[in-house]
Amino acid sequence: MIQVSNLTKKFGAHVSLDNVSVEFKKNNYVALMGPNGAGKTTLIRSIMGYYHPNKGGVLINGLNPIKERTKVLDNISFVPQLPPPIKLSLEELIQYIQTSSNVDKELIMHYANEMKLDLKSNLKKSFFKLSGGMKQKMLIAISLAKKSEIIIYDEPTANLDPKARDDFYRLLKENEKEKISLFVTHRLDEVKEIVNRQIYMDLGKIVSDERV
Ligand SMILES: Nc1ncnc2c1ncn2[C@@H]1O[C@H](COP(=O)(O)OP(=O)(O)O)[C@@H](O)[C@H]1O
Ligand SMILES: [Mg+2]
Structure with missing residues (x-):
């Protein structure tokens, strides 16, 4: 389980995450949406322990992803927005x-x-x-x-042609079992079939969180 509690992350004076609290449990397949700059990537990177929060924190199965980074990342499959x-x-x-x-x-x-x-x-x-x-x-x-028990994709299909996108979603469907999956996406139509929860972010906050 992923537990995000009262998480605030600022870059200089800019508040990227504004007191965000949210939980992700097994069998949550989540579309994480919202305009550019909403804080989606910051949230994901915080979940993986990349950032020290200004306030609040994250626990992954009870572990702090900053202090127990290796252990936490062992259990996460991640595809970033920009390839390293x-x-x-x-x-x-x-x-x-x-x-x-x-x-x-x-x-x-x-x-x-x-x-x-x-x-x-x-x-x-x-x-x-x-x-x-x-x-x-x-x-x-x-x-x-x-x-992994947790898979996180940050706009994974941005560089893919339509055929490759279809392949990707077909494989995901086959692969999806008893996991937590987070998909940052601007294309709800693409993930509609594989998600059961839609979260919308804006200005560093979660503005809606719905089961679908
Ligand atoms: N490493 C960083 N340094 C400075 N500002 C950042 C950094 N990462 C994100 N931001 C700022 O935080 C805000 C949220 O960014 P981000 O989480 O990437 O949004 P999204 O993924 O929803 O487009 C933006 O205004 C962005 O400029
Ligand atoms: Mg992003």
């Missing part, structure tokens, strides 16, 4: 993920294949040099192969 500048080749990256997070290499290959990412002919290529869509596919493949 990873300089490793795909081969090295897959090896690294397998070693560091105990994710099955074959399963990464499987999901990459399902996402129509031609991994075999790109293994020596640097992740950094892939196209935006290819990076996204690679990160999605890793996130699906890592069997």
